[in-house]
Amino acid sequence: MAIVYQKSKGLTDKELHYCPGCTHGIVHKLVAETLEELGIIGTTIGVAPVGCSVFAYDYFSCDMHGAAHGRAPAVATGIKRVSPPGTTVFTYQGDGDLAAIGTAEIVQAAMRGEKITVIFINNAIYGMTGGQMAPTTLIGQKTTTSPLGRTKEHAGMPIKMCELLSTLDGCVYAERVCVTDIPNLNKAKKAIRKAFELQQQNAGLTFVEVLAACPTNWGKPPIKAVEWLKENMIPYYPLGVYKDSAEVK
Amino acid sequence: MAIVYQKSKGLTDKELHYCPGCTHGIVHKLVAETLEELGIIGTTIGVAPVGCSVFAYDYFSCDMHGAAHGRAPAVATGIKRVSPPGTTVFTYQGDGDLAAIGTAEIVQAAMRGEKITVIFINNAIYGMTGGQMAPTTLIGQKTTTSPLGRTKEHAGMPIKMCELLSTLDGCVYAERVCVTDIPNLNKAKKAIRKAFELQQQNAGLTFVEVLAACPTNWGKPPIKAVEWLKENMIPYYPLGVYKDSAEVK
Amino acid sequence: MTNDIIISGFGGQGVMAIGKTLTEAGMKEGKEVSWLPSYGPEMRGGTANCSVVLSDELIVSPIVLEPSELIAMNLPSLIKFEPTVKKGGTIFVNSSVVDQKVTRTDVRAVYVDCIKIAEELGNSKVANMVMLGAYIEAMKNLSTDTIKEMLVHMFTGPKAKLVDLNIEALKRGAACVK
Amino acid sequence: MTNDIIISGFGGQGVMAIGKTLTEAGMKEGKEVSWLPSYGPEMRGGTANCSVVLSDELIVSPIVLEPSELIAMNLPSLIKFEPTVKKGGTIFVNSSVVDQKVTRTDVRAVYVDCIKIAEELGNSKVANMVMLGAYIEAMKNLSTDTIKEMLVHMFTGPKAKLVDLNIEALKRGAACVK
Amino acid sequence: MAGKVTFCQDRCKGCELCVSVCPKGIIVIDQEVTNRKGYHPAAVKEMDKCIACASCAKICPDSIITVERL
Amino acid sequence: MAGKVTFCQDRCKGCELCVSVCPKGIIVIDQEVTNRKGYHPAAVKEMDKCIACASCAKICPDSIITVERL
Amino acid sequence: MEKELWKGNEAIAEAAIRAGCKYFFGYPITPQTEVPEYLSLHLPEIGGCFLQAESEVAAINMVYGAGGCGVRVMTSSSSPGISLKQEGITYLCGSEVPCVIINVMRGGPGLGTIQPAQGDYYQATRGGGNGDYRTPVLAPANVQEAADFVRMAFDIADIYRNPVMVLADGMIGQMMEAVEWHDIEKRELPAKPWATTGTQGKREHNVINSLYIQPEPCAEHNEKLEKKYKLIEEKETRYEEIDAEGCEVLFTAYGTTSRVCRAAMKLLADEGIKAGLFRPITVWPFPYAQLKKAAAQNSVKAVVVAELSLGQMIDDVKIALEGSKPISFIGKAGGLVPTPREVADAAKKAIGR
Amino acid sequence: MEKELWKGNEAIAEAAIRAGCKYFFGYPITPQTEVPEYLSLHLPEIGGCFLQAESEVAAINMVYGAGGCGVRVMTSSSSPGISLKQEGITYLCGSEVPCVIINVMRGGPGLGTIQPAQGDYYQATRGGGNGDYRTPVLAPANVQEAADFVRMAFDIADIYRNPVMVLADGMIGQMMEAVEWHDIEKRELPAKPWATTGTQGKREHNVINSLYIQPEPCAEHNEKLEKKYKLIEEKETRYEEIDAEGCEVLFTAYGTTSRVCRAAMKLLADEGIKAGLFRPITVWPFPYAQLKKAAAQNSVKAVVVAELSLGQMIDDVKIALEGSKPISFIGKAGGLVPTPREVADAAKKAIGR
Ligand SMILES: Cc1ncc(C[n+]2csc(CCOP(=O)(O)OP(=O)(O)O)c2C)c(N)n1
Ligand SMILES: Cc1ncc(C[n+]2csc(CCOP(=O)(O)OP(=O)(O)O)c2C)c(N)n1
Ligand code: SF4
Ligand code: SF4
Ligand code: SF4
Ligand code: SF4
Ligand code: SF4
Ligand code: SF4
Ligand SMILES: [Mg+2]
Ligand SMILES: [Mg+2]
Numbered sequence A, B: 001m002a003i004v005y006q007k008s009k010g011l012t013d014k015e016l017h018y019c020p021g022c023t024h025g026i027v028h029k030l031v032a033e034t035l036e037e038l039g040i041i042g043t044t045i046g047v048a049p050v051g052c053s054v055f056a057y058d059y060f061s062c063d064m065h066g067a068a069h070g071r072a073p074a075v076a077t078g079i080k081r082v083s084p085p086g087t088t089v090f091t092y093q094g095d096g097d098l099a100a101i102g103t104a105e106i107v108q109a110a111m112r113g114e115k116i117t118v119i120f121i122n123n124a125i126y127g128m129t130g131g132q133m134a135p136t137t138l139i140g141q142k143t144t145t146s147p148l149g150r151t152k153e154h155a156g157m158p159i160k161m162c163e164l165l166s167t168l169d170g171c172v173y174a175e176r177v178c179v180t181d182i183p184n185l186n187k188a189k190k191a192i193r194k195a196f197e198l199q200q201q202n203a204g205l206t207f208v209e210v211l212a213a214c215p216t217n218w219g220k221p222p223i224k225a226v227e228w229l230k231e232n233m234i235p236y237y238p239l240g241v242y243k244d245s246a247e248v249k
Numbered sequence C, D: 001m002t003n004d005i006i007i008s009g010f011g012g013q014g015v016m017a018i019g020k021t022l023t024e025a026g027m028k029e030g031k032e033v034s035w036l037p038s039y040g041p042e043m044r045g046g047t048a049n050c051s052v053v054l055s056d057e058l059i060v061s062p063i064v065l066e067p068s069e070l071i072a073m074n075l076p077s078l079i080k081f082e083p084t085v086k087k088g089g090t091i092f093v094n095s096s097v098v099d100q101k102v103t104r105t106d107v108r109a110v111y112v113d114c115i116k117i118a119e120e121l122g123n124s125k126v127a128n129m130v131m132l133g134a135y136i137e138a139m140k141n142l143s144t145d146t147i148k149e150m151l152v153h154m155f156t157g158p159k160a161k162l163v164d165l166n167i168e169a170l171k172r173g174a175a176c177v178k
Numbered sequence E, F: 001m002a003g004k005v006t007f008c009q010d011r012c013k014g015c016e017l018c019v020s021v022c023p024k025g026i027i028v029i030d031q032e033v034t035n036r037k038g039y040h041p042a043a044v045k046e047m048d049k050c051i052a053c054a055s056c057a058k059i060c061p062d063s064i065i066t067v068e069r070l
Numbered sequence G, H: 001m002e003k004e005l006w007k008g009n010e011a012i013a014e015a016a017i018r019a020g021c022k023y024f025f026g027y028p029i030t031p032q033t034e035v036p037e038y039l040s041l042h043l044p045e046i047g048g049c050f051l052q053a054e055s056e057v058a059a060i061n062m063v064y065g066a067g068g069c070g071v072r073v074m075t076s077s078s079s080p081g082i083s084l085k086q087e088g089i090t091y092l093c094g095s096e097v098p099c100v101i102i103n104v105m106r107g108g109p110g111l112g113t114i115q116p117a118q119g120d121y122y123q124a125t126r127g128g129g130n131g132d133y134r135t136p137v138l139a140p141a142n143v144q145e146a147a148d149f150v151r152m153a154f155d156i157a158d159i160y161r162n163p164v165m166v167l168a169d170g171m172i173g174q175m176m177e178a179v180e181w182h183d184i185e186k187r188e189l190p191a192k193p194w195a196t197t198g199t200q201g202k203r204e205h206n207v208i209n210s211l212y213i214q215p216e217p218c219a220e221h222n223e224k225l226e227k228k229y230k231l232i233e234e235k236e237t238r239y240e241e242i243d244a245e246g247c248e249v250l251f252t253a254y255g256t257t258s259r260v261c262r263a264a265m266k267l268l269a270d271e272g273i274k275a276g277l278f279r280p281i282t283v284w285p286f287p288y289a290q291l292k293k294a295a296a297q298n299s300v301k302a303v304v305v306a307e308l309s310l311g312q313m314i315d316d317v318k319i320a321l322e323g324s325k326p327i328s329f330i331g332k333a334g335g336l337v338p339t340p341r342e343v344a345d346a347a348k349k350a351i352g353r
Helices: A023-037 A052-059 A072-082 A095-101 A103-112 A161-166 A182-200 A222-236 B023-038 B052-059 B072-082 B095-101 B103-112 B161-166 B182-200 B222-236 C015-028 C075-084 C114-120 C124-139 C144-154 C157-175 D015-028 D075-084 D114-120 D124-139 D144-154 D157-174 E017-021 E055-059 F017-021 F055-059 G008-018 G034-045 G056-068 G079-084 G086-095 G121-127 G143-160 G170-174 G215-236 G255-270 G288-296 G313-321 G340-350 H008-018 H034-045 H056-068 H079-084 H086-095 H121-127 H143-160 H170-174 H215-236 H255-270 H288-296 H313-321 H340-350
Strands: A002-005 A044-048 A063-066 A088-094 A117-122 A171-178 A205-211 A240-244 B002-005 B044-048 B063-066 B088-094 B117-122 B171-178 B205-211 B240-244 C002-010 C032-037 C047-055 C069-072 C090-094 C108-112 D002-010 D032-037 D047-055 D069-072 D090-094 D108-112 E003-007 E027-029 E042-044 E065-069 F003-007 F027-029 F042-044 F065-069 G003-007 G023-026 G049-052 G073-077 G099-105 G163-169 G176-180 G239-242 G249-252 G275-280 G282-284 G302-307 G327-331 H003-007 H023-026 H049-052 H073-077 H099-105 H163-169 H176-180 H239-242 H249-252 H275-280 H282-284 H302-307 H327-331
Touching: A002 E055, A023 A052, A023 A088, A023 A117, A023 A182, A044 A052, A044 A072, A052 A063, A052 A088, A063 H056, A072 A088, A072 A095, A072 A103, A072 H023, A072 H049, A072 H056, A088 A095, A088 A182, A095 A103, A095 A117, A103 A161, A103 A205, A103 B103, A103 H056, A117 A182, A161 A171, A161 A205, A161 A240, A171 A182, A171 A222, A182 A205, A182 E055, A205 A222, A222 E017, B002 F055, B023 B052, B023 B088, B023 B117, B023 B182, B044 B052, B044 B072, B052 B063, B052 B088, B063 G056, B072 B088, B072 B103, B072 B117, B072 G023, B072 G049, B072 G056, B088 B095, B088 B182, B095 B103, B095 B117, B103 B161, B103 B205, B103 G056, B117 B182, B161 B171, B161 B205, B161 B240, B171 B182, B171 B222, B182 B205, B182 F055, B205 B222, B222 F017, C002 C015, C002 C075, C015 C032, C015 C047, C015 C124, C015 C144, C015 G003, C015 G176, C032 G170, C047 C075, C069 C075, C069 C124, C075 C090, C090 C124, C108 C124, C114 C124, C114 C157, C124 C144, C124 C157, C144 C157, D002 D015, D002 D075, D015 D032, D015 D047, D015 D124, D015 D144, D015 H003, D015 H176, D032 H170, D047 D075, D069 D075, D069 D124, D075 D090, D090 D124, D108 D124, D114 D124, D114 D157, D124 D144, D124 D157, D144 D157, E003 E042, E017 E027, E017 E055, E055 E065, F003 F042, F017 F027, F017 F055, F055 F065, G003 G008, G003 G143, G008 G034, G008 G099, G008 G143, G008 G163, G008 G170, G008 G176, G023 G034, G023 G056, G034 G049, G056 G073, G056 G079, G056 G086, G056 G099, G073 G079, G079 G086, G079 G099, G079 H086, G086 G121, G086 G163, G086 G215, G086 H079, G099 G143, G099 G170, G121 G163, G121 G282, G121 G313, G121 H121, G143 G163, G143 G176, G143 G215, G163 G170, G163 G255, G170 G255, G239 G288, G249 G255, G249 G288, G249 G340, G255 G275, G255 G302, G255 G340, G275 G288, G288 G313, G302 G313, G302 G340, G313 G327, G313 H313, G327 G340, H003 H008, H003 H143, H008 H034, H008 H099, H008 H143, H008 H163, H008 H170, H008 H176, H023 H034, H023 H056, H034 H049, H056 H073, H056 H079, H056 H086, H056 H099, H073 H079, H079 H086, H079 H099, H086 H121, H086 H163, H086 H215, H099 H143, H099 H170, H121 H163, H121 H282, H121 H313, H143 H163, H143 H176, H143 H215, H163 H170, H163 H255, H170 H255, H239 H288, H249 H255, H249 H288, H249 H340, H255 H275, H255 H302, H255 H340, H275 H288, H288 H313, H302 H313, H302 H340, H313 H327, H327 H340
Parallel strands: A044 A063, A044 A088, A088 A117, A117 A205, A171 A205, B044 B063, B044 B088, B088 B117, B117 B205, B171 B205, C002 C069, C069 C090, C090 C108, D002 D069, D069 D090, D090 D108, G023 G049, G023 G073, G073 G099, G099 G163, G249 G275, G249 G302, G302 G327, H023 H049, H023 H073, H073 H099, H099 H163, H249 H275, H249 H302, H302 H327
Antiparallel strands: A002 E065, A171 A240, B002 F065, B171 B240, C002 C047, C032 C047, C032 G176, D002 D047, D032 D047, D032 H176, E003 E065, E027 E042, F003 F065, F027 F042, G003 G176, G239 G275, H003 H176, H239 H275
16 A cells, blocks of 8 residues: 655644635645655745745744745845755745735845745735735726725736746746646646756746635635636736746756 | 027926936936926926935926835825826936835836836936945946945846836836937937826826936046946847837827 | 623624624614624634623723623534633523533523524524524513614615514524523 | 044045044054044035044044134135134145135134145145145144055055155145245 | 545545545535534545545645555 | 027036037037036037037036027 | 714724825735725725725825825824834924824734734834834724724824824724714814925925935924924823822723723722723823823822833833832733733732732 | 054944854945945955845845844844834844844934934834834944944844844944954853754754734733843843042933033033033943932932933933933934033033033
């Protein structure tokens, strides 16, 4: 009898506090599995954001920092610049965290080509605070602070972070993925793995955007939320590789 | 006897405090002339940054705000959202101000498509504080905080704001110009005028980047500074229109 | 007279709504009232509760530490709050979900099979109304008429038919109180 | 004995350098010293000045409000600071640039044609050294040897030839003091 | 190719994501059971049909599924 | 086509930008004069050669040049 | 007047609208998020503008822009968000731009917890930003006051050309209580000739600005501001005394804690101890003289300060009392609220009973 | 020991290097910019890293990351920049990350002016961020002290796992004075088992964090911090008395202002008035008891507080004196420094001469 799948050692034994069907849990494991597979749990330092994944520091079994809202790339920069060579550093951030309050920090870290990996969870909403509009909220999407639906006239078109960061030389890898089904999940895993591998080669900043579901604040049961994501988010946020300027050696 | 050129009414009578040959003075007049030509001095509110042009509020004859370092786009947003229709709002910002500390504010204002005009003075250095490295400082350029010259490894490649902001739907117009000679100065003037005209049509955020010289902190007499700009900055920061998604009606 | 009430249960059980209805009814009857949710980390998935105070005097603190009445909509709530109830107080238990009994003997216990009754009425959403009916019947500090008025106010137009359903739920709840 | 000195002029006239040299020389001779630049808005284009205190006692405040000596490298400096000089103090005027005379009669005035002398020496950059020479000669609070030592220390290798030029500048400055 | 799937039912949140990806359609939400968190947990109906593909385990946000190949 | 160019010499900073753009090469820095700011100001040597193109005025950062066409 | 049931945060938002505020710039953060949520729905209805900023830093700078144009404008946040606004607040004060800032405090330091706390007293009363400046700070103890104080705050802001803060805590923000929308005192409001409304070619340009590069005008500006602050101290100091006359122990507490003290007073009364409450309503300007007077009564044996912090307002109490009466402290930081029993016991200990 | 001439800001930077600090994250701002400039050249020479951050906000968060890894790290700024760091500082305190923060103060409020000031006393001593926290604050009065205190600050930071601030002003930063690089007191430093250096598979993961979502552990954490602060108050309070014995008027001032007071003391001595100085070296913890004692002398008729502000430290003086002696104030805000004459006259007025 052989074990085909079990919980990754990259995760602690803490129970996740996420809502049923929340994507955060899925992405956590992909990151944890990658750390385990690359054998770098012991030399990795992760940075958790403020957002629903604020407790990520309790869930990953590597050393962790909890950053102030949006500042994870700056915190990661501090960590990376003082840690011995061979240390892997990643941030895990939501769309409010990374694409709103943390815009300056992610853009500048990308410009500098900080040797860190950024996992970006785009669920088109502020999950933790109860469903406010994010910069990534879709046009027409109703949230508690866009009660009649986001309009372009008032709030502009949703921001596309992969596209934006790809213009920066220091961002060497940018891919947008989702984990709505097994084929996509496998692709996401590969993207995450590549991002970490490129970091190990000091290539620059690597960025993986995961389109994610927030069943609770979207007001949909998990399966319906996944469907909504496929039907609404993917067309506006096309999946794929946006930047791949460094070879994996 | 006809007056061919005289100081624009868009400027006050205050003496400029800039160093000899500083580009700020030239761009001030282009903006002032544009306001005068469009007949909107009386309905325009400008936002001055923190940087050498911090006193721009004393120089423009329209109503002015002095913003905190980097926050001019947010201040301008506040002004525009509460002012009567027909009010023109512009920010005038240096590269430390706009491309470093103010990254989040300019990116998000561009995403929202704020109906403001942004005049961006890229002199590849922090002028006011005495010549520190800016995000726009060129590779190899020596500054007081990159005393051996900026390296890609340490600080990444210089940031190209026109290219970055052009990815955002709400930024409807982005052009990079310079004022090193009369033909370029005329082009710059046209760009600035177009930016203001598009604002009057509520098209979105309009952005004009002016490559500028800082003779003092570059340690070069004005004419030599202009030459250095042409030889070093323009090749890395190509002049031209980067975004033009709205028609001037 | 002061009622210090804690209402507690899973998110989605309408715990906050029971509290708000009680509070509003109290206000309409001229009482001093306050409603305070626990807006803590429990929000995500876990247990939610709120404190309600209905009083004839000025309410100094909206925090209820020793409730005169506890409405326990699930087991964790009963376990957590049973010990805090004032001697002589009342505990309302949603017996559809809670399969344990109140162990204290110095309090009154009222068991309400909310879900079953609601399902009998054809709409499991009125389970919390059933509980409310029981509370009012047991405590007699509010009049059912006030609640009925509120219901009429709340459900208008196409939703008007819900008024009767809710009133029925209140009645069925009241019937559970012996 | 305390010297409270203000050195003032256009940016680029070596005002700060004169101050620093005086300060360092004072320190080397065992005095208590302080140097304080005015780092104000004048920096951009306008007038720059610094305060130097050389003292045999602890210096309580580095801010010089009433200088015992003023070195005025340009006219605005003379106009601004002449009135603040202590009775019996000394004003050094860069007469190459300043075409006015000191009007006060209760102070000593020393005129130094710094630029002309420096140009005669073949290097207009040593104009400030000429002024320094005058200062030391007039005040006799520091020894020229200390400055020479510092120059030897400062100019080494290919720059060593500058030592003599600077020493010559000091001498020519000293000669201006009658 | 038969597999054995174990759920840590106590931690299941009944999100049904595992249900949605099982190629064999053998995972169900057990309405009979309510776990200590208050959810109806997932369970496998006909374990013998399981092909040990681990799809369920891979997608489970709470990492509570272990899959073994017999 | 002759022009008249007036400098507010008091405010000139001697940056020479006007010198650099004059198509007629008639602007010089007047080393004889030092203005109250301490700069040698710009001046036109041979005014009769001026074509009133206003290039000098357009580029002058301190906006101190007025150009008239005679 | 009809009573309505309002959640604190929503009452704050509604009060702003009733005060004629049509503009709000803010960023979500628990436990104040209902303020922006409410306004996002209702400001557009009255032709105003609600804008969710990209951050608290941007929000306060949008307020600076809007306020400089002369309109009534508000922002709102909770502790860490207010920390981020400090630079903006000192700019607003330096530039004399009126606006209203809401802080619905939560536990700290850092990210802390989302439960109620009063740990930002120092920041609110002393200014967490750089330089000498003050913001009047109104501290409501219930939802009615929250609604009233927001409206008062707008007037104070306009009268003195200064930001005004309403300092609540998670409990005030989250609880529901009855509110009457009675009229508040009508005050005479000055015109705003300084506002940047466009010169229209009819006047010199207006400049909103806090920079004075020369120290002399900067010092002058500071003196001008100081005069204003002195005037505010004189005119706007507010406080409440409850059963203070002849009390043996005088509680001093504001906001939520004052309610706990009142509950403790009941417990003490049951035990035959007469306790009173001195409640600062403006925590800046702090009612120094009034507190000193209340504590000066012969009957008062001790002053007990209660706070949801490790002791911040106690500094002001010490300054007020000048050693005239013993002071003791009961407080909890990090989101816990002391029970009436704990507070009563602290009082008993203070008077040796 | 050889004396060397050092500019204050450069001495601060060099002192950091001598304290074993290899990492600096900062952002330019007058009048402290020589600190980053110096380090940008010299840190790489010792295998360290100088990084110019995109903002003060980013800088303080980089410090948070670096400090959490257990290395000695510093940042530096001036008033408005320090305002922006407030959120970061409260996080550092909440997470107990040691580091050194330099504030070379300039005039405020807002952008203010770049001349020396002491208007950030409240912010430094009370914490301009949210929640209950403290940072020890050392206030040098000359360049030698700036150099010494920076080195002491690193030790205090490591011993207590807390950020430490060195509070200078534009004058201290910009002036040159003689410095001796003598050894400072050698203190025993704790290991840093909490640092995030990678688990190496050998221990549980370390977490650097300030969030305690449940109020109980958050309150507990606050109590733990409070104990630490009390210990710091007990062990680290520093002050200096100059000619205080038997003085008729006691000046209380720190940093640059203390020097002006000393000059004023000379003027007063010439007029036959014996004046003394009490100089807090740590402004937090403030030497309350020591000041009270110094002022308690029969000879002391008045205490005169001098500040480059409208009066901030005076709060602490009031708290210390508990009304025992009359207090008067002389100060200027906005970049001006009062003259010794002005200070002397204020003293004379205070004692009615
Ligand atoms: C400075 C600051 N501002 C605001 C908040 C409140 N806050 C907590 S989480 C959050 C939004 C999180 O949204 P996102 O980053 O999209 O993460 P998600 O919860 O959706 O995963 C906000 C605004 C905070 N904690 N700190
Ligand atoms: C919050 C804050 N940080 C830093 C400063 C100091 N500062 C003033 S101007 C400036 C840089 C300006 O450079 P840039 O924007 O490029 O304008 P330039 O002077 O080159 O025109 C800085 C860092 C400040 N005033 N406020
Ligand atoms: S609120 Fe949304 S993002 Fe947050 S845990 Fe729940 S489902 Fe996930
Ligand atoms: S320092 Fe540079 S940017 Fe500033 S005024 Fe001088 S030349 Fe212009
Ligand atoms: S391993 Fe595959 S077949 Fe077996 S239960 Fe899971 S998803 Fe279904
Ligand atoms: S995916 Fe996991 S949590 Fe969701 S129902 Fe299946 S086993 Fe339960
Ligand atoms: S107007 Fe033209 S030709 Fe005449 S001086 Fe100026 S640049 Fe030369
Ligand atoms: S461009 Fe203007 S400032 Fe420069 S030299 Fe010519 S006239 Fe003078
Ligand atoms: Mg999100
Ligand atoms: Mg610049």
